[in-house]
Structure formats: C-alpha cells, structure tokens
Amino acid sequence: MKLTLILLLLITSLMAVVGAFLTVSVSSFFINSFYQQMSNVFGGENNSFVFDLRGAAADPEDPAGRVAEILEARAGSLGVDYRTRNYFVLDGETGAYISSSANESALPREQSANLLAARNAVIRGDETAVGDESDITADFMDVAVPVMGGGNAFIVYILDSKDTVSGLNSQLFLLIMQALVIGLLISVLLSFLLSKTMVGPIEKLTAGAERVAAGNFDGELLVESTDEIGVLTGTFNEMADILQSTLAAVENERNKxxxxxxxxxxxxxxxxxxxxxxxxxxxxxxxxxxxxxxxxxxxxxxxxxxxxxxxxxxxxxxxxxxxxxxxxxxxxxxxxxxxxxxxxxxxxxxxDVTEQHRNEERRKEFVANVSHELRTPLTNVRSYAETLREAGHDIPLDTANSFLDIIINETDRMTHIVQDLLTLSRLDAGDAELVLSRFPFEDAIESVVRANALNAKQRGHELTYVPPESLPLIVGDRSRLEQVMMNIIGNSVKYTPDGGHIRVTAGSTEGMVWMEVCDDGIGIPEKDRAHIFDRFYRVDKARSRESGGTGLGLSIALEIVQRHQGQLALAPHQGPGTTVRLELPVGGPDAKILSD
Missing domain, CATH: 3.30.450.20 (PAS domain)
Structure with a gap:
C-alpha cells in the first residue's frame, strides 16, 4: 500500500508541477506578448502614432471622437478583436468613460494600478509616463497611456480580458488530467507487482524487530537473498548483536x-x-x-x-x-x-555561582557605564566653564548665555542619568514595590496618547489610536505601566522624522492584553535589535544624546514589564520604522485577582 501511494504521489506531483509550469509559462507568454505589442505601437516620445493622438486631443470640436477614430484605424496593430481586447478613451483626470470599442461595462469595477498611474501622470503634466506594469495574478491585462493636447487630457486604455489565455489553459489542464489518469493506472499495476516480491522479507524483518524490541536477542534472521533486502537483513542481525552488548555495558555503568x-x-x-x-x-x-x-x-x-x-x-x-x-x-x-x-x-x-558573579558584574557594569555616560557631560561642563572664566568680560553676553545653557542642559542630563540609575537599582534590589490595583487598560493607553499628542503635533506627526470595542480591566501598577507606555510612544515620536505616522493599537487574548506602537521612523538595524533593551545601549549615540536620551528608558520599561510578568519586545515590522509590542496578564503578577 505504501509503495502504491508513493508511486501515485510521485505521478501526481510530477503532473502537478508540469501543469503549473505550463500554465504559468502560457500566461507569461501572453502577458509578455501583450506588453511588447503595446510598446511597439506606442513607442517613445518620437512615435508618430502618439503625436497623432496628441494632435487629435487638441482638436477644438470633438477631441475625444478624433482620438477614438485614430484608435479605430490602428485597431489591427493594437490587436483589438472587439471580443477579448478593446480600446477605451477615458477622461484624463477622473478616468471616466468617454468612448470605446466595447460597452462601458467591459471596464473593471475598480480602476487598475496602470490606470491610476496614467491619471497621476496627467495631474503632473507628464506626457511620457505610461501605466504598463504587468501582473500575472490579475484576470486582465491593460495599458494606460496619457494623451494631452490643446488643454485637453485623455487616457487611451487598452484592456485584454485574458479569455484566450484561460481557454488555452483549460485545454492544457484537460490534457494533463488525461495523462495523469493513465500514469496512475500504470503506477498501480507496477506497485502491485513490486510489492509481491518485497512484502515477504519485510514481514520477517518486522517480526524480528518486534522480538528485539521486546528484549529477545536470541536467534538471527535468515538471509535469503543478496539484494538490498538481504543486505538489510544482515545489517539488522548485526545491529541486534551490537544493541545487546551496548545495552549490557550501559546498564552496568548506570548502576555504578x-x-x-x-x-x-x-x-x-x-x-x-x-x-x-x-x-x-x-x-x-x-x-x-x-x-x-x-x-x-x-x-x-x-x-x-x-x-x-x-x-x-x-x-x-x-x-x-x-x-x-x-x-x-x-x-x-x-x-x-x-x-x-x-x-x-x-x-x-x-x-551555582550566580550570586557571586551577579554582584561582581553589577559592580563592574555600574562603574563602567556611569564613568562612560558621565564623562561627556562633565567634560562639556568643565570646558565651557573654563572658557567663561578665562574669557572674563571679553566674551559677548549672548555667547556667555549660550555656554551657560549648555552647562545647564548637561547637568540636567547627568541628573536624569542618576535618577534612572537609582530607579534601576531599586528594581534590581526589589525595593521598588508595585502598587497593584484594578484599572481599565484602555484608559491608561488613551491617557498616554493624549500626553504625547502635543509633542507629536509640534513635530508634524500623525499620532492615531483607534480603541477596540472593549478591553478588560487589568491588575497592575498603573503609574509604572503608564511610564512604560510613555517611553514606547515617546521614543516613536522622538525618533520618527518630522511628518511621520505613529499608530497605536490594542487588543486582548485569553488572559492577556496587548498594545502595539507602530511608526515609520528611522527603524532599528537588525544587528541592534537583540541589544535594544540593554542598559546604556543606543543605536545612534549622537542622535540619542541630542534628544536627551540616557540609554536607560527601555531597560527600565523592560524591568517594570517583567515585574508584571509580561513581555516587551520588538514585533515583526514591514517597511521602514519599528513596531514595539507590550503584553500583560489580565490578572497581574502571579495572576492575583484583587477584589474591587
């Protein structure tokens, strides 16, 4: 039965591959022929046919009719057969139907990408742009050519319904199915003939394997042939002997x-x-x-x-x-x-030397990171302060105030670093207890979105949040979780170039709630994604420092989420930008359900 099924599957797979290859090849051939023919007819800027169409568009009396007359005269070179392929004259700006070689109902329900491209070209005033992108998955082929002249703008739209391709593919499918039936019948006959010569030795091997599996290694199978089945029988006998000795040795060592x-x-x-x-x-x-x-x-x-x-x-x-x-x-x-x-x-x-290593690593990491992060602001403060002292009254007042602003900003940044370090230290030591309560998860998101709305508007961003129909109440430290949301949304606002789009979504699954923040900003390179939550880690150090970042925000956010037994991670993202996903258990840490 298995041999029969294998042969049937082989024949079926082969014919399916051949059929798919032929179908795709036929479709590709017709599509390439269509677009090559359109390219030959319309040509480039210097093509006389295009010049004739532009001249007809400039006709003061009936420009659309003149364009249709020229198309009708060239119907043969365009391959227009009035059945599967037709031409249309459409309004250049709206794409509305004007005239054609067929009824208006022959047009697709929705305007195709090529037609939209031609309309955009008309709006831009670009006469050379042509909508001629092919799509093998579409059920039609089309070309849209903008024609402008005398203040008038039309689109010459050639549409082929692919009925010829579909008919040929149907014939190919019928031939393939006939060949498949014949191949299946032959494979069934061959499989039965082969199985008769193979089933007997295999049944003996099966009985021997069952005996060995039961722990009986006595007796060898008789090798009755020198073909592959015979070699397999001899190999099985050798395997049984080796297995017996190996099991004995392993059992002896295990007891010791x-x-x-x-x-x-x-x-x-x-x-x-x-x-x-x-x-x-x-x-x-x-x-x-x-x-x-x-x-x-x-x-x-x-x-x-x-x-x-x-x-x-x-x-x-x-x-x-x-x-x-x-x-x-x-x-x-x-x-x-x-x-x-x-x-x-x-x-x-x-x-287990975890505690010893952890204490040593914390000490080294703290000293190294603090030294590194404080060195730059301290150097700047010292440099500008020395400049002010040495220049005395010779330095202009505006320059002196600028230096003082820099000194104040650098000290503020050092203050933020120290505050963040203290927060992380409390989280690491377990001193920062969570103040758990039951609150609406949706209200927390909306509060944070409103808090970032002004900053997003000042940068020209489009910050959107469409709440779901309902979100459950969750148990957690609301202030801490809003701090996490503020950090995520704030980063999207901060690191998205002006005029960007930031979309906040939320939802719930069984026992969990989630929030995603998706932007089209600068994004995070693949090599940096694994380290984005590390302390003091920055993808772009210069940009982060210019925006006032300390490199600790995401680390603090991750610690808070982990204390809630949730997850904070980068989600898969298509195109430029970043998507950050926050997941939290509805019942809070250890699923503790608090009474109202």
Whole structure:
C-alpha cells in the first residue's frame, strides 16, 4: 500500500508541477506578448502614432471622437478583436468613460494600478509616463497611456480580458488530467507487482524487530537473498548483536554511577562515550532548570560550554573548567573523563555561582557605564566653564548665555542619568514595590496618547489610536505601566522624522492584553535589535544624546514589564520604522485577582 501511494504521489506531483509550469509559462507568454505589442505601437516620445493622438486631443470640436477614430484605424496593430481586447478613451483626470470599442461595462469595477498611474501622470503634466506594469495574478491585462493636447487630457486604455489565455489553459489542464489518469493506472499495476516480491522479507524483518524490541536477542534472521533486502537483513542481525552488548555495558555503568551520585549535594551529570545521558542527580535537575531525561545529550546541555571530544581526550588527573548560563543563573562546571574513550564517558560537576558573579558584574557594569555616560557631560561642563572664566568680560553676553545653557542642559542630563540609575537599582534590589490595583487598560493607553499628542503635533506627526470595542480591566501598577507606555510612544515620536505616522493599537487574548506602537521612523538595524533593551545601549549615540536620551528608558520599561510578568519586545515590522509590542496578564503578577 505504501509503495502504491508513493508511486501515485510521485505521478501526481510530477503532473502537478508540469501543469503549473505550463500554465504559468502560457500566461507569461501572453502577458509578455501583450506588453511588447503595446510598446511597439506606442513607442517613445518620437512615435508618430502618439503625436497623432496628441494632435487629435487638441482638436477644438470633438477631441475625444478624433482620438477614438485614430484608435479605430490602428485597431489591427493594437490587436483589438472587439471580443477579448478593446480600446477605451477615458477622461484624463477622473478616468471616466468617454468612448470605446466595447460597452462601458467591459471596464473593471475598480480602476487598475496602470490606470491610476496614467491619471497621476496627467495631474503632473507628464506626457511620457505610461501605466504598463504587468501582473500575472490579475484576470486582465491593460495599458494606460496619457494623451494631452490643446488643454485637453485623455487616457487611451487598452484592456485584454485574458479569455484566450484561460481557454488555452483549460485545454492544457484537460490534457494533463488525461495523462495523469493513465500514469496512475500504470503506477498501480507496477506497485502491485513490486510489492509481491518485497512484502515477504519485510514481514520477517518486522517480526524480528518486534522480538528485539521486546528484549529477545536470541536467534538471527535468515538471509535469503543478496539484494538490498538481504543486505538489510544482515545489517539488522548485526545491529541486534551490537544493541545487546551496548545495552549490557550501559546498564552496568548506570548502576555504578547511580550509587555514587545519588546523595551528592552538588549537581552531577554523567554521559557515556557517545554523549548520551547516563545519570543526573536531583541537585543538577534543579540547577539546570529543565527536565533532564534520557533524550538529553551532552551537546544539548553543555555543548556551548566545552566541547565533548576535548573532555574525552583529557588524561587523569586533568580536568576542564567552564561556566554555563541557565535562565540568568551562572553555573561553574568541572568536567572530567572516566574510564577510556570507548567504554567510559564524561562526568560534569555543577556549582551555582550566580550570586557571586551577579554582584561582581553589577559592580563592574555600574562603574563602567556611569564613568562612560558621565564623562561627556562633565567634560562639556568643565570646558565651557573654563572658557567663561578665562574669557572674563571679553566674551559677548549672548555667547556667555549660550555656554551657560549648555552647562545647564548637561547637568540636567547627568541628573536624569542618576535618577534612572537609582530607579534601576531599586528594581534590581526589589525595593521598588508595585502598587497593584484594578484599572481599565484602555484608559491608561488613551491617557498616554493624549500626553504625547502635543509633542507629536509640534513635530508634524500623525499620532492615531483607534480603541477596540472593549478591553478588560487589568491588575497592575498603573503609574509604572503608564511610564512604560510613555517611553514606547515617546521614543516613536522622538525618533520618527518630522511628518511621520505613529499608530497605536490594542487588543486582548485569553488572559492577556496587548498594545502595539507602530511608526515609520528611522527603524532599528537588525544587528541592534537583540541589544535594544540593554542598559546604556543606543543605536545612534549622537542622535540619542541630542534628544536627551540616557540609554536607560527601555531597560527600565523592560524591568517594570517583567515585574508584571509580561513581555516587551520588538514585533515583526514591514517597511521602514519599528513596531514595539507590550503584553500583560489580565490578572497581574502571579495572576492575583484583587477584589474591587
């Protein structure tokens, strides 16, 4: 049955591919022929036919009629057959019907992209622009040529309904279906003939595999032929022998390791010489923060920390040391081989050094970031202050006031940095407790949008928010969450060039609410997307400092959202700009439902 199905699927797939290729090829041929013919007829600026049409458009009595007469005279070269292909004379500005070789009902319901392009050309006064873009997915082919003269503007519109292409494709489809039926009948006959010679040996292999799966390794299958089935039978016998010896060795080693590791307080994980898991004690399970079962391998658990083969090549009493990050925890690893490469494996001892590393990293990060961020404003303050002192009364008053403004701005920026650092420090230490309450999520969004409306208007932005029909009440710290929304929308307003568009949307799913802020601003390069929430990280450092950014806003926002057990991330975005998505649980942190 499987062989029959495979052959049927093969024949069907082949004919489907051939049919699709022929259909697309025929359609492409007719489309290319149509547009090539239109290009040959209308040509460039110096084409006499186009000049005749422009002259007819300048006719003071009946310009549209004169244009239609010229088109009728050239109907043969245009391929107009009055059935599938027709010409139309349309108003240049509105695209309204004037005259044609067919009824007005032959026009598409909606004006095509080519017709819109020709209308735009008429509005711009561009006589050379022609709407001749092809679309293989459309059910018609068209060309729109603007014709202007004597203050009149028309559009010569050639429309082909593709009925010829559809008819030819129908014939091709009928031929392909006939060939498919014949191919399917042949494949069914062949599959039955082949299956008779294959089913017997395969049934014996199946019975042998079931016996091995049940743990019975006694008895070998008889090799009755030298073809592929015979080779497979011999290989199966070899596999059964190897599996039996391997299982015995693994079971022996497992018993040794179970006794040794069961009562250790440190995490211990053992692997055989292939990197397969042998043993994992409860302490290691807790440290790795994931289910560690027989499907786990060394490469999956510790491959990024230290190569498995390098550990196997170590000689006693040598060992390797490394570190592994697991869900924000730092594990110190001691890796050493046991027995030989062929019969032994690798033993990994784990120590949790998260707190020590965290304290050290915080100290280093704080010193480095603060030093870096405060160096520039301090340097500016010192430079301008020294300039004022050395110049004395010689410096003009306007210049002195400008220097003082710079000094004040730099000190304000240092103040913002220190305030943000204190906020992050409180969040890290857990001192910034959330003031939870139940409030309308929609009201919070509207409040933040209104707060940013004036700034957006001053920059010429279009800030829009269309609230959904309903949003549930949520549990959270409203002031903190509005701070997050203010940061997201404020960044879109700040980093979108003047005259941009910022769209705020919101909605809810089962147990969650979400808000998205989409803009068409400068966007975030792919290489920076993974670091955008890092502290002090800026995509464009010069632009961020000019706008007063400290590089900590998104970090604070992420900390607040994580404290609410929500998510804040960059969403997929098409075209220029950025989309930021905020998701929050309706019930608040730990889904605690507060009473009204």
């Amino acid at each position: 390791l179970d006794t040794l590791f069961l009562h250790m307080t440190d995490g211990v994980v053992a692997f055989d010489h292939r990197g397969c898991l042998i043993h994992c004690n409860p302490a290691a399970n807790a440290m790795l923060r994931q289910p560690v079962d027989g499907s786990c391998t060394y490469d999956r658990l510790f491959g990024p920390a230290y190569p498995f083969q390098e550990v196997l090549t170590l000689q006693k009493p040598d060992h390797a040391e490394s570190e592994l990050l697991v869900d924000g925890s730092t594990l110190e690893l001691y890796l050493a081989p046991f027995s030989g490469q062929d019969s032994g494996g690798v033993l990994v001892v784990l120590h």
